[in-house]
Ligand SMILES: *[C@@H]1O[C@H](CO)[C@@H](O)[C@H](O)[C@H]1NC(C)=O
Ligand SMILES: *[C@@H]1O[C@H](CO)[C@@H](O)[C@H](O)[C@H]1NC(C)=O
C-alpha cells in the first residue's frame with residue numbers, strides 16, 4: 001500500500017454519511033450527557049430528533065449572544081443531514097464564543113462541523129481560527145470544501161464551563177453548523193499530557209455506511225475504509241464487545257486481511273504536523289471460523305517506535321492494542337505493519353483502528369472568581385459589548401475591551417486589575433458585586449447615570465479613579 005494512501009481516502013470519506021440518507025432504526029437510546037447543538041436553528045422549532053441518527057438536537061441560541069442565523073443553499077439540502085442545513089455566521093466582532101456547561105474532569109469527545117453551503121450567495125469559502133478557551137485549536141480554511149469539514153478532539157475540561165470561540169482573521173465571516181459533545185469513559189483514550197485530535201477512525205469494510213450512534217453508545221463516528229489490496233471477511237455472529245472501549249459490533253463484524261496472504265498488512269499516513277506525537281488504537285476480533293489446524297498470529301510493528309509480537313485475535317471477542325506512550329513517526333509519516341509469524345497459517349487481520357495526534361491546550365484561564373464577577377457585572381448592567389465573550393484576559397490580543405489584566409506566567413491565571421465603564425450607559429446604584437473583582441486597582445465609572453452614594457467598599461480600592 002502506498003504511503004499516505006489512507007490519508008487521502010480518509011479525506012474523501014470524511015463527510016460521507018452526510019451524503020445520502022441512511023435509514024437507521026431510531027431506537028430509544030440514552031443520550032446521557034450529550035450536547036447536540038444545531039447552530040442557527042430556530043429556537044421555536046427546537047428540540048427535534050435528527051431523522052438519520054435519532055439524536056436530539058437543540059438550537060444553539062441560548063449558548064451564544066452574537067452571530068446571525070442562515071441556511072445553506074436550497075439545492076444542497078439533499079446532500080446533508082438535518083443538523084447541517086442551518087448555520088450561524090459572525091459578521092461582527094473579532095471573537096465570538098459559545099459557552100457550554102460541562103463536567104470538569106470528564107473526558108469529552110468534542111466534534112464541530114462547518115458547512116458553508118453558499119449561505120450568503122457570495123461563493124467565497126470562509127477561513128478563520130478556532131479557539132478552545134484561551135488556546136488556539138486550529139485554523140479552519142474551508143477553501144474548496146464543498147462537503148464541509150469537521151474538527152474533533154477528545155478533551156478533559158478543567159472547569160465546568162467550556163468556551164468554543166471562532167476568531168475572524170481576514171475578510172470572511174466565521175461560520176459553524178453543529179457542535180456535538182459526548183462524555184466518554186475516563187479510563188479510555190488516556191494521554192500522558194494534552195488532548196487527542198482525531199486523525200482518523202475507520203473500520204475495515206467495503207460498505208459505504210458510517211457507523212455512529214446508536215450503534216456506538218458514545219457516538220464515535222467510524223468511517224468505512226477499504227482498498228483493492230485487501231480481502232474482506234464478515235460475520236453475522238455476535239461479537240462480545242463489552243468492557244472499556246466498547247467498539248460497536250457494527251464496526252467489528254467486518255475485517256480486512258492482505259489480498260496477498262503472505263505479504264504484511266500495511267497502512268501508512270502522515271500526521272499533521274509531521275512531527276506530532278501519535279496515539280494509536282487497534283481493534284481486533286477473530287470473525288472467521290477457524291479449523292482445528294488453522295492459526296492466525298502476527299506481529300504489530302511500527303518502524304522503530306512500536307513492537308507487539310504474537311497477537312492472536314480472540315474468537316468473537318474484541319482485543320484492543322494501543323500505545324501507552326505517544327509515538328513519534330519519522331518524517332516520511334507513520335507506517336503500521338501487521339506481519340504474519342512463521343507459525344501462522346492465516347494472514348493478519350484487523351477490524352478497526354483509530355489514530356490521534358496530541359494537541360496541547362496549555363494556558364490557564366483567567367482567575368475563575370474574577371470571571372464570575374465580571375460576568376455578573378456584565379449581566380447586572382446589561383452590558384452588550386461585542387468583545388466581552390470567552391476568556392476576559394486571554395489570549396492577550398483578544399482580551400475584553402475596557403478591561404485590564406495582570407499576567408505573570410503561563411501557570412498563573414491572569415487577574416483583572418482595571419475596568420473602565422465610562423460612558424457605558426450604566427443606571428441604578430453602584431452594585432456591591434464590583435468588589436468581587438478582588439485585584440482591581442482602577443475603576444472608572446464616569447459619565448453614567450448612576451444614583452445613590454458611593455459605597456464604602458470602593459474606598460478600599462487602591463489608585464481608584466472614580467468620577
Ligand atoms: C463531496 O462528496 C461527493 C460525494 O461523495 C464527492 O463526489 C465529491 O468529490 C466531494 N467533494 C469534495 C470537494 O470533496
Ligand atoms: C465478554 O467479555 C467480558 C470481558 O472479557 C467477559 O467478562 C464476559 O463474560 C464476556 N461475555 C460473554 C457472553 O462471553
Ligand SMILES: *[C@@H]1O[C@H](CO)[C@@H](O)[C@H](O)[C@H]1NC(C)=O
Pocket residue numbers: 260261262263264
Ligand atoms: C506476495 O507477498 C510476498 C511477500 O511479500 C511476495 O514475495 C510475493 O511476490 C507476493 N506475491 C504477489 C503475487 O504479489
Ligand SMILES: *[C@@H]1O[C@H](CO)[C@@H](O)[C@H](O)[C@H]1NC(C)=O
Pocket residue numbers: 291293294345
Ligand atoms: C487443514 O485441514 C484441512 C482438512 O481438514 C485441509 O484441507 C487443509 O489443507 C489443512 N490446512 C492446513 C494449513 O494444514
Ligand SMILES: *[C@@H]1O[C@H](CO)[C@@H](O)[C@H](O)[C@H]1NC(C)=O
Pocket residue numbers: 304305306307
Ligand atoms: C522492533 O523489533 C525489531 C525486530 O523485530 C527491532 O529491530 C526493533 O528494534 C524493535 N523496535 C522496538 C521499538 O522495540
Ligand SMILES: *[C@@H]1O[C@H](CO)[C@@H](O)[C@H](O)[C@H]1NC(C)=O
Pocket residue numbers: 420421422442443444465
Ligand atoms: C476610560 O475611557 C474613557 C473613554 O473611553 C477615557 O476618556 C478615560 O480616560 C478612561 N479612564 C481611564 C481611567 O483610563
Ligand SMILES: *[C@@H]1O[C@H](CO)[C@@H](O)[C@H](O)[C@H]1NC(C)=O
Pocket residue numbers: 423447
Ligand atoms: C459622556 O458620554 C457622552 C455620550 O455617551 C459623550 O457625548 C460625552 O462626550 C461624554 N463626556 C465625557 C466627559 O466623557
